[in-house]
Amino acid sequence: MSEAEELGALRDQIDAIDQQIQQLINERARCAQQVAEVKQKYCSPGDSVVFYRPEREAQVLRKIMARNQGPLGDESMARLFREVMSQCLALEEPLTVAYLGPEGTFTQQAALKHFGHAVSCAGQISIADVFREVESGAAHFGVVPVENSTEGVVTHTLDSFVESNLLICGEVTLRIHHHLLTSEPSASVTRIYSHAQSLAQCRLWLDQNYPNVERIAVASNAEAARRASQEPGAAAIASEAAAELYALKPVHANIEDQPDNTTRFLIVGQQPTQSSGDDKTSILVASRNEPGALYHVLEPFHRDGVSLTRIETRPSRSGTWSYVFFIDFEGHRDDERIVPLLAEIQSKAVDFKWLGSYPKAVL
Numbered sequence: 001m002s003e004a005e006e007l008g009a010l011r012d013q014i015d016a017i018d019q020q021i022q023q024l025i026n027e028r029a030r031c032a033q034q035v036a037e038v039k040q041k042y043c044s045p046g047d048s049v050v051f052y053r054p055e056r057e058a059q060v061l062r063k064i065m066a067r068n069q070g071p072l073g074d075e076s077m078a079r080l081f082r083e084v085m086s087q088c089l090a091l092e093e094p095l096t097v098a099y100l101g102p103e104g105t106f107t108q109q110a111a112l113k114h115f116g117h118a119v120s121c122a123g124q125i126s127i128a129d130v131f132r133e134v135e136s137g138a139a140h141f142g143v144v145p146v147e148n149s150t151e152g153v154v155t156h157t158l159d160s161f162v163e164s165n166l167l168i169c170g171e172v173t174l175r176i177h178h179h180l181l182t183s184e185p186s187a188s189v190t191r192i193y194s195h196a197q198s199l200a201q202c203r204l205w206l207d208q209n210y211p212n213v214e215r216i217a218v219a220s221n222a223e224a225a226r227r228a229s230q231e232p233g234a235a236a237i238a239s240e241a242a243a244e245l246y247a248l249k250p251v252h253a254n255i256e257d258q259p260d261n262t263t264r265f266l267i268v269g270q271q272p273t274q275s276s277g278d279d280k281t282s283i284l285v286a287s288r289n290e291p292g293a294l295y296h297v298l299e300p301f302h303r304d305g306v307s308l309t310r311i312e313t314r315p316s317r318s319g320t321w322s323y324v325f326f327i328d329f330e331g332h333r334d335d336e337r338i339v340p341l342l343a344e345i346q347s348k349a350v351d352f353k354w355l356g357s358y359p360k361a362v363l
């Protein structure tokens with residue numbers, strides 16, 4: 001057989017398989033439409049129907065990864081299904097997701113990684129605006145950064161939870177790669193723009209490669225890229241998405257000092273999320289300003305063998321030298337062993353707020 005004949009035979013097979021996949025995807029989409037009707041039928045009058053179900057999505061993606069046998073990798077397969085589910089959900093209800101913008105930020109990438117590309121993303125200029133959009137109902141959900149593996153916690157996000165009644169309904173992590181972007185030859189760069197956190201994450205690389213070039217912190221990496229596209233002699237540290245958006249060249253790729261630089265983002269919404277079987281819970285606890293206060297809050301976790309995944313301390317705004325603790329731990333509020341634990345912590349704390357129980361990040 002000639003090359004053309006061999007390719008022709010294989011491509012006929014691919015066409016036939018595509019036809020089957022297409023039919024099956026539409027069959028799946030019809031099921032999702034029926035699911036939407038059932039949700040509407042059983043929704044109590046006066047309540048709004050909840051179409052997006054983070055716990056079910058996490059379960060679907062986990063099953064896909066567990067049964068995958070290749071040659072496509074588990075994560076690649078899950079990403080394909082992530083998009084299929086995203087389109088199915090859009091048939092039930094088109095979602096608007098507010099994120100910390102502008103367009104081209106890592107938070108937008110995180111939003112698309114979590115929800116897939118069938119949602120409409122609405123970029124906001126601050127974390128407070130993301131919370132406001134969701135609280136007012138202008139957006140169904142919001143996505144905000146909460147911690148970075150090299151730079152630590154995003155304090156604006158934690159502080160927003162003190163005032164807000166929004167609940168965490170998901171988390172997503174993103175490997176952060178920074179690139180030096182410019183439209184000029186790299187030797188003629190006289191200014192480098194980026195967000196302060198990104199400048200910090202590339203500090204050693206900048207010291208070695210651009211020791212005498214001015215570093216200017218701006219509101220976001222996307223804003224840095226926008227400036228680099230307009231000002232002669234300017235470069236930006238930003239993502240590949242920002243490079244595409246502003247037609248800049250990545251003259252140096254992956255310049256972050258820590259190769260495993262990762263940012264964790266939270267999804268916030270109005271409704272509580274049911275247990276997915278592998279969840280995390282976030283709480284806010286204010287304890288008495290006395291010796292051993294933190295120990296008393298944490299002791300029940302140790303005693304019951306519940307793993308803490310994170311603890312952050314923030315000054316409380318209500319009194320000098322008093323603190324609130326943000327605690328993340330493994331388990332769901334409705335889990336048998338978590339119910340009494342939370343009741344005990346609540347009884348000991350001066351102030352207690354459940355911020356949400358949600359599926360651990362799958363992708």
Ligand SMILES: O=C(O)C(=O)C[C@]1(C(=O)O)C=C[C@@H](O)C=C1
Pocket residue numbers: 032035036051052053054056057060084085086088089092
């Ligand atoms: O199972 C549901 O509740 C659905 O609506 C179906 C489906 C899916 O496509 O699998 C779509 C949206 C939900 O967020 C979860 C899952």
